[in-house]
Amino acid sequence: MSFRRNGSLSSTLLLIVANVLIPVAIVIFATGFFPYKPLLPGLAEYEPLDGYGEPPEAPFDKLVFMVVDALRSDFVYTTNSGFKSTQSLIRHGAAIPFTAHATSPTVTMPRLKAITTGSVPSFLDVVLNIDEGDESSSLASQDTWLAQMKAKGTGKLVMYGDDTWLKLFPGTLDRADGTTSFFVADFTEVDHNVTRNIPGELRNDDWNTMILHYLGLDHIGHKGGPRSPHMVPKQREMDGIVSQIYKAIETQDHLKSTLFVLCGDHGMNDAGNHGASSPGETSPALLFISPKLKGLQTNQDSPLPDAEDFQFYSTVEQSDLAPTLAALLGFPIPKNNLGVLIPEFLSIxxxxxxxxxxxxxxxxxxxxxxxxxxxxxxxxxxxxxxxxxxxxxxxxxxxxxxxxxxxxxxxxxxxxxxxxxxxxxxxxxxxxxxxxxxxxASNYDMSRLILGQVTALLAVIFSLSTATKTVSPTRSLTPLLVISIAYSIMMFASSYVEEEQHFWYLATSTWFGYLTLRGFKRANTTFPAHLLLTAFPVLVSLRLLRAWNQTGQKHAGTPDIVKLFIEPHPHFLWLLVGLTYFWTHRQLVHSFHGRIPVPINYPVMTGLVLAAFTFKAAFTLEDAPELVVEFVKSSLLDFTRGASLIARARAVFVGLGLVAMAAMGFILWEMTGTGGNRKRSRPKRVPAEAITTLQHLYTILALTQSRTANIPLFLIFNLLYWFLSNEIDVLDGTGLSTVELAISSLLLQYASFFAMGGSNAISSVDLSNAYNGVSGFNVVLVGVLTYVGNWAGPVWWAFGTVVLLGKIWRRDQRQKRLGSGNDGKRGSDEKEEKAEAKQRLEEGPVSLFKTYVAVTTLFTAFSVAAVMAACTILRTHLFVWTVFSPKYLYCVAWSLGQHLVVNVGLSGLLYWLGSL
CATH class of the missing domain: 1.10.8 (Helicase, Ruva Protein; domain 3)
Known part of the structure; x- marks a missing residue:
């Protein structure tokens, strides 16, 4: 007995060490893989060139630099564009148009760095771009065209719009009014705060640089995609600003030598997101506008027909802006510039x-x-x-x-x-x-890369040792090792990384196919009956998951269930959405049945679910009104007319919190007894039922944070959950084991992530629900809501696994009472299996959770080590910044967020409460 206890203690310590080594390895490797590049210090000055005189006179002395966030090239240049006045300027030669190539990562901060310095920013800026409180990414000490314009001493620098400029240039701007760039629910105020400052500044003559950065168009893309009904009206609004500024340049004497630049920092893909390297994301518009440019006689046709590659007119690099502005405005090229003077301007x-x-x-x-x-x-x-x-x-x-x-x-x-x-x-x-x-290649710190990988390999060794000590017989780990090794090999091929979802769909279907086949061999039914009642629903559910959203790179944007059946048929969508909320309501009511009076139970749960449903309907009406049918508008939204989206979301969150507190209160109440009766025996099922209630409450949160078209996926999740639950209920020794449940949970967590539209591209990060109930930027709240919105499916399966682990423990107890307690083990090594089952019963229910954590830790350690090795070996690969680096960031999110925080931390807390 002492030997077994010592073995259990040693395996627990090894498991803890493995889970500590994983984040340590991630941090060490990241500091070597994403270092800041060395830069030439100081401001550039004109250096005498042999045989030349003074620098040529600059044709412009003022700059209006207008950035429309996510201004994809076709938004300006094609027939469907709302930029009609801008197109007129192109036809008359007052605007010279380009398509600017934006290299990955296509997010605002690194793109602004490229635009202002002419250099290639560090990929780490994609992470710094998310934290609005970060100041380590400042360009205050670097040479930029802003610093050069300030050094000229001919006027002040003013900025209105995205406060990323304030982070990049602290102390550089003389007048500024920043707006947060992450409040994607706002399409109007965020731009009105910029526009209201323009008339006054156009009358002022004390500035030489005015920067305007509009965010509304990008927010519309995140919420509704490039074909959102809000998109063209927003383009017309931006076109009106262009017309206003051009007219002022044309008519006001102090602006007659003003260069007006209109550009996007990046584009967007078909889903309205950005961050990766698809043609839509890397092809923003770029225009140089001034009445003086008419003398170049560059009149060009506008609008143009659509182009699949989004390439219109000449294509230049975004970094080319820095030397071109230097020539046109008369200052030295910034020291770290890699851009090329756009040759179309030489004839000036x-x-x-x-x-x-x-x-x-x-x-x-x-x-x-x-x-x-x-x-x-x-x-x-x-x-x-x-x-x-x-x-x-x-x-x-x-x-x-x-x-x-x-x-x-x-x-x-x-x-x-x-x-x-x-x-x-x-x-x-x-x-x-x-x-x-x-x-x-970046200036990688190879010593840190190697140290990070060694640490990750130690985590693999410790987790493998833990798994072999915890799981018996060890052959039950074979499927997990096959999955881990195959996944690790796959990380060394860029195409497989981009299309990772197919690996998880195949592995999940194969695994569940095996489980259903085993169930048929065990069942007393005929093969057709088993096929019809079990195998067919499960495998069809997995096929629906696979086809729900097309993700990855190769097939992104191609027809899927959402595009073919859901969006064109909103009545069908709301039927499925209604069924999902109805099923969740039924589960909530059932979980409180017998614990609170029916007159209280039904109204409270109905009110909570209706609040969540009406919020989602109102949110969809604002985000994509074409998806909301008249019945939903007239029957539900009219009933709650006047309530804002923020108020609706807060009502849902408050309701979820209150009911969750009530569920936890029942745990304490039932454990301590009522009416001072401390001798009352403790009901063993009450904590488990309360955890089940928390699972259903999380379902409402997940529905609230998911896109409307993805809500019906939770019906499929429930069907697969029902199958796993039935497999656990088998009492003849062949029911689902703890290891098999852990493998099933791992597979479903990854499969559900991709089924809901996730991928290994930064552009697939969904920010549409990041501000539900939030009136301003808060890094913690927005971070949590963003995570739940993108990992809604995996977190749901983590909750479900906790409940199913408790069910396995209760099954083992029943098997023990019936004399067949072998935890679902089959066949050989019966003596070893019975001894292991007896030890687990002696250790208590915590042994089951330790097995679950051992399985997930082993795969996580394998995946971290493999991704690190792939990034190191392929650090000079053409796709290192577009494929492997984003994959590393997703690996960090899965390892730290999903594994450590959710599967180990949150699940461990819930399992502990459920086993009290």
């Missing part, structure tokens, strides 16, 4: 020598960056013909390639006759240098 300067100066300055600046990155002075001396015949590095090859363009700029600067295409070789060299430097 009629002298070839001026054009040559600007290109040579751009080349010299990039050569300085290359020399700093390579640690050599490649461009300082002439290279021999022998070294150029076989260059030893990409840097040397680039230096050799510069010899031809350098002769061209030398000829241009002395006024030699040149053809109209003389600048093309110089621009080509600049693009090649840009491509080389932009594609360079």
């Amino acid at each position: 300067w009629p002298k070839k020598a001026d054009q040559a100066y600007l290109l040579h300055q751009n080349a010299r600046q990039i050569q300085t960056v290359i020399s700093a990155a390579s640690g050599t002075k490649t461009f300082d001396g002439a290279l021999t013909a022998e070294s150029c015949a076989s260059p030893s590095s990409d840097y040397e090859e680039l230096a050799c390639a510069w010899q031809g363009p350098s002769k061209i700029v030398m000829s241009a600067r002395v006024g030699d006759d040149m053809n109209s295409q003389w600048a093309l070789p110089v621009v080509t060299w600049l693009r090649k240098a840009q491509e080389l430097m932009s594609g360079m």
Whole structure:
């Protein structure tokens, strides 16, 4: 007995160590994989170039820089656009249009860094972009075109809009009014706060830079996608702002030399999200607008027909903005710039020598960056013909390639006759240098990468040791090890990472197919009856999960159940939604049956469910009114007319909290007795029933935080839950074991995440429900609501697993009383299995939860180690920042959020309460 207790204690300690090592490994690896890149300090100054005089005179002295968040190129350039006045400016030559290529990650902070510095920001900025309180990402000490405009001393810098600018440029802006960028429920006020400042600033003449950053269009995309009924009206609103500013430039003398830039920081995909590298996300619009530009005679057709790749007019890099603004406004190119002066603007300067100066300055600046990155002075001396015949590095090859363009700029600067295409070789060299430097691997800290992986491998070893000590017979771990190893191998292929959902759909279907087949062998029914009553509903449910939402990259946006059957048939949608809420209501009422009077039970639960249902209906009416049928509007929403969405959501959350407190109160009441009767025996099922009530309450929270089209998935979850529950109820020794339940839970957590629209792309993060009941930004509340909104399915299965673990324990107790307590083990090693079952009964119900945690920890440790190894080995891969880095961030969310917080922390607390 002592030996068994010591073995149990040692396995528990190993399990704790493994779960401590997982976050330690994640932190160590992250600090080596996402370091800040070294930057050249200080502000750039004009350096004398041999053979040139003073820098050419700048055609503009003021800048209005208007960012419309998520302004995808087709929103401005196509027939369906609301930017009609802007299109008129394009046709008359007053606006020169481009499609700007935004590299991944396509979120605001790193894109603004690229736009203002001309450099390639760190991928870590995608994380810093989420925390509005973070100040470590500041550009206050870096060279940017804002710093250069401030250094000119010709006027103040003013900014209105997204407060990301305030984080990036603390102390730089002289007047500013920031608005939070994450309150995605707001389409109007967030933009009105910007627009109300424009008339006054257009009359002022004390500024040289005015930045406007509008957020409403991006919020509409997150809520309703690019085809939302709110989208074109918002485009018309933005077009009106463009027209207002252009008219002021055209008519007011102090603005006559003002350059107006209209651009998007990124685009959006078909779901309205962004962060990844799909064509829609990486193709924002970019326009340079001024009456002066009419002299270039660049009149172009507008609007244009739709294009699947979202490429309209010429395509430039977002980083090209920095050197182009430097030339047009007359300041040195920022030191860390990798952008290229957009050649379409060279003709503004009629002298070839001026054009040559600007290109040579751009080349010299990039050569300085290359020399700093390579640690050599490649461009300082002439290279021999022998070294150029076989260059030893990409840097040397680039230096050799510069010899031809350098002769061209030398000829241009002395006024030699040149053809109209003389600048093309110089621009080509600049693009090649840009491509080389932009594609360079980050300055990884290899020692930290290796240490992180060693720590993760130790977690694998400890978790495997725990699993083998906890689970008997150890062969029951074979399916888990197969899943873990196959998943680990898959992490080394970019295509498999992008399409990870298929792995989980296949593994889940195979596993449940095995369980249903085993059930048939056990059952006393005929094969057709078993197929009809059990196997067919389960496998059809899994097929529906797979087809509900198409995710990943290859098939994203293709027809699925939501697009083919749900959205085109809103009556069918609301029938399923109503059934889901009705089923949840029924479960809630049943969980309180016999514990509170019926006259109280039914009204309270009905009121709570109706509050949740009417909130979702009102939310959908605001978000996607085309999905709300007239019956829902007239019968429910009219009844609660006048209530705001925030008030509705808060009513739901308060109701959930009160009922949850009541459920926990029943635990304490029943455990301690009533009316001072301390001798009353403690009912053993009361805590378990209260945990079941919490599971149903979480279902309402999950429905509240899920997209309306995904709500019917919870009916499918309930059917699969019913199947697992029935498998547990078997008392002949072949019922579902703890290990099998843990494997089932693991598979369903991942499968449900992808079925609800999740993927390994940052763009699939759903922010549409992040502000339910929240009136302003709060990093904790918004973070929790965002997590529940995106991991609603996995968390639901974690709740369900806790309840089913309690059911396994009660089954074992019944088997013990009946003399058949072997915890569902079958076949051989009967003596070992009975001894293990006896030990578990002696240890108490905590042994079951330890087995569950051991299973999930083993897979988590495997996945963390595999993802780290893939990121290290493939750190120079073309897709390291678009596929593997986002996968690492999702791995962090699964490991820290779902595994440690939910499966270990929250589930452990609930299981402990349920087993009291």
